[in-house]
Amino acid sequence: MQTDDFFLGRPGEDVDWTDCKSGEWVCQMWELDVELMESLRFGSLPAHSDLDVAVALTRLLHEDLVARGTRHDERMNDEEVVLAVKAHRAVLERLGLELPQLPFRHHSGFYDYWRKNDMSGGGGWQARRECIEGLLGPTRQALEDQQEVEYERRFKNGPRGTFKNLIFAAVGPKPKIVLRDAVNNDVEIVQNAENCLVYSDPMPAQGLTWRHVVTWWQANHLPTAGEPEAADALYRRLYRSLDSLPEQTVLRTYCTRYAEPDGFDLPALIPQVYLHYDPYTRKSGGHSGALHRQRMDFLLLPPTAPVS
Template identity: 40%
Template sequence: MAEQTDFRRLRSLVDGVLVTLYQRYRHQDLPELCERLGLPSPPADDGTTKHERLTASLQDCPDEQLLHVAQAVLDTEMLLFIETRDLQDAVWAGRDYVEIPGRTRRELAKEFDLTDHLGHPDRFLALLGQLWDLGEDEFNVWGPHRGTLRDDIQRHVIRFSDDWTTEYLFEQLRAFEAPHPRFGHFLEGLASPTVLPDEQAQRRFVEFANHHLQPVGAQLRQEGEVDGYPQFLLLPLGRGTAHRPRNLIFATLGKPDIRFTSALDNDIEIAERANQVLVYDRPVGKDGLLWCDLLSWWQETRDADNAEEAALALYGRMEASLPSQAEGQKNLFWLYHRIYKSQLRDVPALLPEIWVHWDPKSIRERGERAQQNLRMDFLMLLPGNRRVVLEVDGMQHYTRNRGSKPDSAKYAATMAGDRDLKFRGYEVFRFGHDELRDRDRAQLVVADFFRALLGRFPDCSS
C-alpha cells in the first residue's frame, strides 16, 4: 500500500534542511546546488541572503517535483540523523510498502538469532546507524562516542552478545513502533549482501523471517543479484481471500454425490461414493494448510498410529487420484514431495484434483450457464489466506476430439474461468505439459517455482 503524500509536511521538512544547508555554500554555488537537487533556479544575487534565495527556489517548486527534490537531498547532502529520518519517512510513505504489525515484529525479534549478523559486526552496526537513532552527533569529530545507544550496542550486543536479547535490542531501536516502510527497509537490510556477504547466511535469515511474515501476507523474495549475491525485497504475497475455507474436497476418483446437511452452516456430506473423494473439514489456521495438518487429520480419521505408514498411505491415496495419462501432473506432484522431503511437515500441502466450485449437473447439462474450472489440478492454502491454484495444461485445455482439432471456444472458457478465480482472490499458475513431461528436466522448473512461491529453499540433495 501507499499513502497520499503530505506535500505540506514534505515542503516544511525540505525547508528545514535548507535553513542549515545554505551555510555550506557560497552565493555563486546556489544555481549548481539547485540544479543538482532538482529545484528551480534561484533568484539572482541582488542583495538577498542565501537562505532567502533557496527559500524562493523551493516556493517555485511544484508539488509533483517535491518527492524528487527530497530524494536528491537524501542522496547527496550530509544531514543530521533526525533530518534524514523525517525526510525518509515522508518520502517512503508515498511509495508502495508492506505493513508488518507490531505483534509480528515482536514475535520475529523474540526468535531472531543474531549469530550470523554478529559475524560481520561493522556491517551490522552500519545498518543500524542508517535506519535508527543511535544517539550520536554525526558532526562530532572529537573521537569515539560515549554514553550513546551505539556504544551500548557495541558493548551489550557485539562484545558481550548474551547481555541483551534481540527483542530488547529492537525495543531500544524503537523498531516495534516505527513506521511500516522503515521496518521494511530494516528487514531488507538484514537480508542484504551489504550486511551479510554470505549467501547461505542470507538464505537462513530469509527463511526464518518469512516464517513470521507469510501469515500476515508478506515475504522477503529474491528480486535479482548484487555483486553475485541474491538481493531480497519485502513484497506482499497476494491479496488472498477474506475468509478461510470450510470444506476441501480433493483427491477425486470420480464425481461424488454431495448434499447439504445444513445449508445455513454450509455443512455437507458425501451421500454416495464417499470413498471416491477426501474431505478435509477442519479449520485452516493462519499458517495455511500444512502437510503436517493434513497428515494429522488422516491419522485421526483412520486411527493410524504409525506416522510413517500413514504418510505413505496419504501420499499414495492422493497420487492415485491423478489422471493416468497426465505425466506432467504426476511429475509435479512427485517432485514437490521429493524436493521438500526433509522439511515436508512444515511446507503447505499440495492437494490434487480439488473441487473449487460445485454443480450437481455436468457442464453439458448446464449449457451456457455452466461454471468453468469446477475442479483444478492442484490447490495450496498458504499463509495470509492465500489460495494458490496450479494447473498443468495439456492438449485437452485447447482441443477437442482427443487433441485432433483446435478448439478456441474451449480455450476461451478456460481463460474466463481463470479470471473468475482471480477475482475471487485465487492466484492461478499454469504450467505447459511439455515443461513437466520429462521428470529430470522438470526438476529445476519445479524447484525454482516453489522457491519463489514459498520463499523456502529445497533440500540440498534434491
C-alpha cells in the first residue's frame, strides 16, 4: 500500500492558485480520504492486510511530520493528522504492537513542541528529523520484524506460481531490473548483470539440489572443469556475495554437508536471493517504499511433491 492511497485528490494543473493562502496551499492541494481513515479505526481493509496498512501509515506520518519540521510542504492539515494518528493507533493495536508515544497531536502541536525543546535555529531541521525518527523509528522496526516473519511463512513452502528465474548472489552494485514483457512477465537485468547469478533452468521435481546448481554452473561458467572443481568454484563465488559474519557462518556450516554421502543431492542453499525489485529510489524523488526487503538472506527450494 502506498501513502498516496490515503488521499482522494493529488496535486494537479486544475489548482486555483488565487485561492491558496501562504503556508496553507500544499494541504489544500491534497484531499485526505477521511472515510478511509475513519474506517481503519473500526476494522481491517478488504484489499490490504493490517500489516501493509500499518507500514504505509507509519511512513505517511513520518514523511508528513518531517515535512512540517523542515520544508513546510506537508500534505495533511492538523485535523487530518489527528485522524491519521487515530487510525495508526487502531491498526497497531490490532497487530498487538506497542503504540508510539507522540508528545503532540498534530502539526501545530509539533511546532510548539520543537520550540520548547531547543529544536529551533541553527541545526533545527536535523534535530526535528531526529525527533520524529526517535518517535516513529521503533514502530517501523517492529513492523519490519513482523514482515520478516511473514516472509518466512510465505516462502517456507517454496515460491508460488511457475518458476521462471532465480536472481541471486550479487556482488558489488545491485542489478537494475526492468519488466521487458509485461504480458509474459519477463524481466531483464539491464545494468550490473555481471555482478549477480541468474538460474533460469526448469525447476526439477526433486527441488533445486546442489548437484543441479553445480551442473548449471559447469555448463555456463566452467565447461571444462570436473564436478568437484566446479563445486568448489561455485561455493567460493556464493561466499563472496556475503558480507556479514553470521551469513558466512550459515553458508559454511550448511555447505559442509555437501561432502557427506549423497550430499550433492541435498537442497542447495541459495544466498542473497532477489524476491522483488523496486526501481524507485529516495535520490530520484520517487521512492515508493512499497517493497520491503528486496533480498532474502537464504533460500531453499525443496521438492514440490513427494519423490518416489
